[in-house]
Structure formats: C-alpha cells, structure tokens
Amino acid sequence: MKDEMSSKEDEIIQRIAGKVREEREKKHWSLSDLAERSGVSRAMIHKIERAESSPTATILARLSAAFDMSMSQLLAETDTRSGTLIKLAEQPTWTDPETGYLRRQVSSWQLPVDIVSIELPAQCSVTIPTVSYPARRQLIWVSEGELTFTEGERMTVLSVGDCLELGEPTECTFHNATETLCRYTVVVVKPA
Structure with a gap:
C-alpha cells in the first residue's frame, strides 16, 4: 500500500x-x-x-x-466527458508536502462549477494569496471538524454544516486550530 x-x-x-x-x-x-x-x-x-x-x-x-x-485546472489529470462517473479512487488528489493539506478534485474541472474536497490536519494552516481569486466566486462548506477562516481582516469560525460565501478577492488563510482533522468543501463558480 x-x-x-x-x-x-x-x-x-x-x-x-x-x-x-x-x-x-x-x-x-x-x-x-x-x-x-x-x-x-x-x-x-x-x-x-x-x-x-x-x-x-x-x-x-x-x-x-x-x-x-x-x-483544479493545473492539477487536472485528463479530460472527462459529460456523464462520466468519477469514482472516489479515481478522483485526483494532491497533498501539500509542507502541511499535509490534502486536496481532492471531486468534479471534472471542465464544468462551470469546481467542487474540491479538502482535509486540513490538526493545528495546520494554509494561506492562499489574493492572486488566486480574481473573477471566481467561492463557497466553503464544513463537513467535519472546525475551520477558522481569515479573509483579509475578517476572521470567521465555521463548524460542521456552516457555509460561507467568500467576498472580494483577498489573501485567505484556512486554519484548523483543533486537535482533530477538519474536512471542508470548496465550491468555485468559474467566470463565464
């Protein structure tokens, strides 16, 4: 294995x-x-x-x-056709070598909406720079654990089931301040 x-x-x-x-x-x-x-x-x-x-x-x-x-586009493995089943084992994953942050591409990147599942280890933070967000609307939905999300000057603590729509593009930090794994989904609406 x-x-x-x-x-x-x-x-x-x-x-x-x-x-x-x-x-x-x-x-x-x-x-x-x-x-x-x-x-x-x-x-x-x-x-x-x-x-x-x-x-x-x-x-x-x-x-x-x-x-x-x-x-998602940069990590895309291959083109997929409409109606294609992407089994869990086939969904492309990538792990940040520095933090252990795991990113799983759930949807085909060719769709107008990107769905990405994230696992953020305990006591871990990942900062994504402002340049990553222009012309993209995003939602964060927490499915397990607790996520402290800092968007510019604003900090929000999200618990299981909470969903947050991101505001204007700015540097964002995803932080798991707990001793357990945090799982959340990021939904990105691509520009038309």
Whole structure:
C-alpha cells in the first residue's frame, strides 16, 4: 500500500511538472517570465518542472494564478466527458508536502462549477494569496471538524454544516486550530 501511495504521489508530481512546463511554453514564457508573473522563484519553478520538488499549496496557487487558471485546472489529470462517473479512487488528489493539506478534485474541472474536497490536519494552516481569486466566486462548506477562516481582516469560525460565501478577492488563510482533522468543501463558480 505504501509503494502504491508513493507511486501515485510521484505521478502527481510528474503531472504538475508537465502541466507547468506545458502552460509556460504555450505562453512562450521563459522561467524568468513565469517567476516574475507568479512571485515564485525561478529556481523553484525549475525544480517543479523537473519533478524534483512538489510545490506547496501557496506556490501552486501562485503558479495557477499566473496562468489565469484555477488550481483544479493545473492539477487536472485528463479530460472527462459529460456523464462520466468519477469514482472516489479515481478522483485526483494532491497533498501539500509542507502541511499535509490534502486536496481532492471531486468534479471534472471542465464544468462551470469546481467542487474540491479538502482535509486540513490538526493545528495546520494554509494561506492562499489574493492572486488566486480574481473573477471566481467561492463557497466553503464544513463537513467535519472546525475551520477558522481569515479573509483579509475578517476572521470567521465555521463548524460542521456552516457555509460561507467568500467576498472580494483577498489573501485567505484556512486554519484548523483543533486537535482533530477538519474536512471542508470548496465550491468555485468559474467566470463565464
């Protein structure tokens, strides 16, 4: 089971590497161009593109935003057709190597709505920069545990069943201040 998990993680790192390189080359950007647009160092982008490093959630968010994509699009595995069943075991997952934050892509990224399931470990925080949010409306719905969500200057504590619509784009921090796992769903309405 451990080797299977390792193999899946390697696959995801390879897919991210290929996608970042592909998107950068499509735009005819150098590593320096992408570094300037994303705020991620040229050296880190080089490591990511060579699959020598898995990006953190913050870095992944910055790279996605530079390409004017959602994180889901950047992590997308393959195209899916309408009506396709995506079994739990087939849903692409990605784990932040720094925090253990786990992101599961529930819906096909090709739909006008993105549904992402998140597991945030106990005593863990993930900050997503402002650049990740332009022209995207989002909801957060907590299904297990408690989430402390900071949006700019505003802090909200969400319990099981609570749903919060995000406001204007600003830096956001997702924090699990408890000793147990927090599960929440992020629903992103894509721009038309």
